[in-house]
Amino acid sequence: MTVAIDRATGKPRGERGPRRGLSQRLKHGYQKHWYAYAMIAPVVIVLGVLVLYPLVYGLYLTLTDANSLNSARTIGVNHIDATYKFIGLDNYADILWGDTAYDRFWSHFIWTVFWTAACVTLHYTIGLGLALLLNQKLRGRTLYRLILILPWAVPTFVTVFGWRFMLADGGIINSFLETLHLPTPLWLEDTFWQRFAAIMVNTWCGVPFMMLSLLGGLQSIDSSLYEAAEMDGASRWQQFRYVTLPGLRSVSSTVVLLGIIWTFNQFAIIFLLFGDTAPDAQILVTWAYYLGFGQQPRDFAQSAAYGMLLLAILIVFTSFYRRWLNRNEQQLAI
Amino acid sequence: MTTTTVENPVNEKDSAKPAAPRQVRRGENSRRTSVVSHGILIVASLIALFPVAWLVFLSLGPDKDDYLHPGGIWKKMTLDNYTFVLQETKFFDWLTSTMIVTLGTTLIGVVISATTGYAVSRMRFPGYKKFMWVLLVTQMFPVAVLMVPMYQILSEVQLIDNYLGLILVYCSTTVPYCAWLMKGYFDTIPFEIDEAGRVDGLSPFGTFARLILPLAKPGLAVAAFYSFLTAFGEVAFASTFMLSDTKYTFAVGLQTFVSEHDAQRNLMAATAVLIAIPVSAFFYFVQKNLVTGLTAGGTKG
Numbered sequence: 001m002t003v004a005i006d007r008a009t010g011k012p013r014g015e016r017g018p019r020r021g022l023s024q025r026l027k028h029g030y031q032k033h034w035y036a037y038a039m040i041a042p043v044v045i046v047l048g049v050l051v052l053y054p055l056v057y058g059l060y061l062t063l064t065d066a067n068s069l070n071s072a073r074t075i076g077v078n079h080i081d082a083t084y085k086f087i088g089l090d091n092y093a094d095i096l097w098g099d100t101a102y103d104r105f106w107s108h109f110i111w112t113v114f115w116t117a118a119c120v121t122l123h124y125t126i127g128l129g130l131a132l133l134l135n136q137k138l139r140g141r142t143l144y145r146l147i148l149i150l151p152w153a154v155p156t157f158v159t160v161f162g163w164r165f166m167l168a169d170g171g172i173i174n175s176f177l178e179t180l181h182l183p184t185p186l187w188l189e190d191t192f193w194q195r196f197a198a199i200m201v202n203t204w205c206g207v208p209f210m211m212l213s214l215l216g217g218l219q220s221i222d223s224s225l226y227e228a229a230e231m232d233g234a235s236r237w238q239q240f241r242y243v244t245l246p247g248l249r250s251v252s253s254t255v256v257l258l259g260i261i262w263t264f265n266q267f268a269i270i271f272l273l274f275g276d277t278a279p280d281a282q283i284l285v286t287w288a289y290y291l292g293f294g295q296q297p298r299d300f301a302q303s304a305a306y307g308m309l310l311l312a313i314l315i316v317f318t319s320f321y322r323r324w325l326n327r328n329e330q331q332l333a334i
Numbered sequence: 335m336t337t338t339t340v341e342n343p344v345n346e347k348d349s350a351k352p353a354a355p356r357q358v359r360r361g362e363n364s365r366r367t368s369v370v371s372h373g374i375l376i377v378a379s380l381i382a383l384f385p386v387a388w389l390v391f392l393s394l395g396p397d398k399d400d401y402l403h404p405g406g407i408w409k410k411m412t413l414d415n416y417t418f419v420l421q422e423t424k425f426f427d428w429l430t431s432t433m434i435v436t437l438g439t440t441l442i443g444v445v446i447s448a449t450t451g452y453a454v455s456r457m458r459f460p461g462y463k464k465f466m467w468v469l470l471v472t473q474m475f476p477v478a479v480l481m482v483p484m485y486q487i488l489s490e491v492q493l494i495d496n497y498l499g500l501i502l503v504y505c506s507t508t509v510p511y512c513a514w515l516m517k518g519y520f521d522t523i524p525f526e527i528d529e530a531g532r533v534d535g536l537s538p539f540g541t542f543a544r545l546i547l548p549l550a551k552p553g554l555a556v557a558a559f560y561s562f563l564t565a566f567g568e569v570a571f572a573s574t575f576m577l578s579d580t581k582y583t584f585a586v587g588l589q590t591f592v593s594e595h596d597a598q599r600n601l602m603a604a605t606a607v608l609i610a611i612p613v614s615a616f617f618y619f620v621q622k623n624l625v626t627g628l629t630a631g632g633t634k635g
Contacts, residue, residue: 029460035538039453040465042446043513050506051472051480058483071486130378133371146618147379153617154386155567157585158606162389165599170402172388204385212621258473265476268569272589288478293485293574300482307479314474 062091062305068298084301091305105284105306112264112283115199119266120259122203124252127210132244134211135218145215152208160272163201164188194274194281202269206262210255217251218244253325261314284310386610393603401599415604425605427580428587431497432566435583438501439565443508444558451516451553452542456528472510477570480506485574495577503575504565511564512557519553520546552623559620566613584609 064084072082095105130148134141151159166172167187174184185193221244229239245252270278270286276294284306292303392400395407396414419425453459454466484503485494493499523546531541547554569585576582579590588609591602 033457033459036453036457036459039449039457039538039542043450043469043509044465046446046505046509047468047472050502050509051475054480054483054487054506057487058479061482061486072490130375133375136368136371138368138371138375141375144375144379148375148382149621150382150386150614153614153621154610155563155585155613157567157569157588158389158610159385161588161602161606162385165392165401165603166385166388168401172401172404204381208382212624261474265474267477268567268585271569285476285478288476289481289570292478292482300486303478304482307476307482310476311474311479314476315471318470318474 058304059308061301062308063088064301065091066300066304068296068300071300091301092309095302095305095309107280108282108284108287111195111281112285115195115202115283116260116263118199119202119206119263120256122199123206123210123259123263124256126203126207128214128248130207130211131214131218134215145212148211149208151205152212156205156268157272159205160201160269163197163204164273167197188274188277191278191280194278198270198273198281201273202263202266205269206259210259213251213255214248217248221247257318257321260317264314265310389603389610390607393600393607395600398598398600401603415600416608419601419604419608423601423605424580424582424587425608428582428584431576431581432583434497435500435504435572436562436565438497439504439508440558440561442501442505443512443561444554446505447509447512447516447557448547448550448554449542450513451557452520452546454513455517455520456525457538469510469514472507473514475507481571481574484571488575494575495581497581500572500575500583503571504561504568508561508564512561515557515560516550516553519550519556523549555620556623559624563613563617 063086065087066082066084070082070084073080095101098104134145134148138144168174169184169186169188173187177184185196187193187197225243225247226239229243234242264283265285266283267285267289270281270283271289274281276290282290288303288306288310291299291306391407392404393415394411394413395401395404396410396412400407454462454469480503484506488494488496488499488503493502527545527549528541531545532538536544566583567585568583572583572586573589576586579587582590588602588605591598591605
């Protein structure tokens with residue numbers, strides 16, 4: 001590597017001042033930053049081995065017709081080599097516009113988007129409402145706060161079973177509805193009510209996190225701002241609109257993004273609430289799991305392809321979200 | 335998250351429905367609004383409490399169909415389910431595997447990511463932005479994206495149905511997660527401390543190890559709690575990668591009470607309660623730090 005090469009390629013050098021040669025720059029950069037690189041090295045190695053390698057391997061699998069019958073496997077002492085073959089982008093084409101693409105992908109896609117939007121909206125509005133209530137001088141608010149975070153404290157896989165007992169036909173919810181002479185839907189069997197129940201359970205699980213985050217945000221808003229607003233004769237609504245909401249901006253943008261990512265990828269609730277009994281209430285994540293691990297033969301290639309599509313959707317969404325935040329001069333708190 | 339009272343004039347008045355465009359002057363209606371606030375909070379608390387309380391109640395009924403006629407439980411309340419779960423099921427096997435997997439994940443996650451959190455908090459090196467972007471993107475990985483390749487790779491190296499395999503899988507999410515969390519915490523430690531250390535002749539590693547790390551203990555603890563809870567509650571990988579029922583974690587073991595033909599709901603409820611009580615206690619103990627850790631930058635305002 002010589003100085004001449006750098007000049008000869010005539011690469012645009014957008015940075016300030018005349019630059020030294022490449023090797024010197026590398027050396028300088030090495031001396032200046034080697035400890036930063038040494039410090040991030042463990043994580044880089046872990047990400048490389050445990051994330052990047054499987055990701056690339058998964059990407060390769062999506063271009064094949066791998067399933068549990070033609071993959072490498074060991075039966076007893078016999079090792080059978082993989083026999084799947086490369087089929088290019090057929091999996092993606094099949095998922096997106098194959099024969100029954102609507103039933104397999106698009107219907108789940110629409111439901112997933114609706115599910116995410118509905119859940120995050122409910123999480124945020126209920127969480128904000130409760131945070132505002134808890135941010136008042138109120139007798140016993142520490143106790144309220146402790147009770148209200150209970151759904152977050154109990155592991156999801158435990159509470160979902162509690163909900164299953166309640167939602168079962170003949171369970172407490174339907175018995176209660178019956179005494180009120182209201183219709184008693186089949187929560188765990190009928191598609192519409194399955195979806196309704198899933199959103200309800202997820203809302204119940206997700207509100208405490210929003211509530212606590214927003215409460216933290218509310219408590220960091222300078223109270224003199226409210227005094228000033230009151231001096232200027234701002235109404236309660238105006239104070240909320242022009243002091244509270246802007247004060248919560250960076251917390252809100254962060255928790256909403258996290259909420260969207262978590263809800264979109266929410267596996268445990270739907271998986272544990274319905275098992276295999278609700279093909280139409282599956283969101284894309286649980287559907288991808290079903291394809292890869294819930295049926296025989298296991299369709300590894302399609303499942304991995306769903307995974308890639310999901311990741312792509314989230315990355316595109318997050319990029320736009322961040323750009324939108326930057327344009328509004330908001331920042332992400334993470 | 336503190337519980338200290340914030341001197342906030344707006345809150346002394348009606349905050350029950352702050353979104354409503356009502357013109358209420360200070361002091362006016364304060365009694366009625368506090369009643370409304372209490373009313374909403376009590377209803378919300380009941381909704382938060384009920385499913386868990388119901389689970390506890392059902393766990394006391396001896397029969398597996400008691401959940402259908404809960405009124406009968408009052409007459410025959412018993413702790414038999416608990417004795418049975420503790421003595422006759424694989425509860426303690428599950429406890430062991432859950433502990434091995436969660437503690438292993440936590441330890442590796444925190445140890446590996448500590449220096450990285452410090453580096454991205456203090457140093458701006460070429461590739462910094464891309465690296466942060468990678469850390470963020472790994473938070474978005476749906477379960478489905480790594481599951482198939484991980485399954486194939488782990489079965490190649492014979493790590494399916496193996497604690498180490500599951501720990502490695504969990505590390506793929508907790509390591510970047512911990513690095514993010516710790517960056518947030520290190521950001522709150524004044525830079526002057528680093529500068530003082532450097533002036534006194536410490537290397538960046540020395541500054542980190544001798545000055546910053548001892549100050550960052552609460553941050554490390556938050557990262558450890560998060561890894562612990564993440565690994566504890568994970569369902570998908572644990573259900574698929576652990577095959578023998580003595581190696582199940584709680585998240586998988588709990589499902590075994592409900593099979594296609596039979597559901598031992600009473601035992602399941604008792605097991606759920608046994609799992610939930612220590613974890614919830616632990617959670618209450620740490621919860622104040624959890625949200626602060628996650629949104630450290632934002633709540634500073």
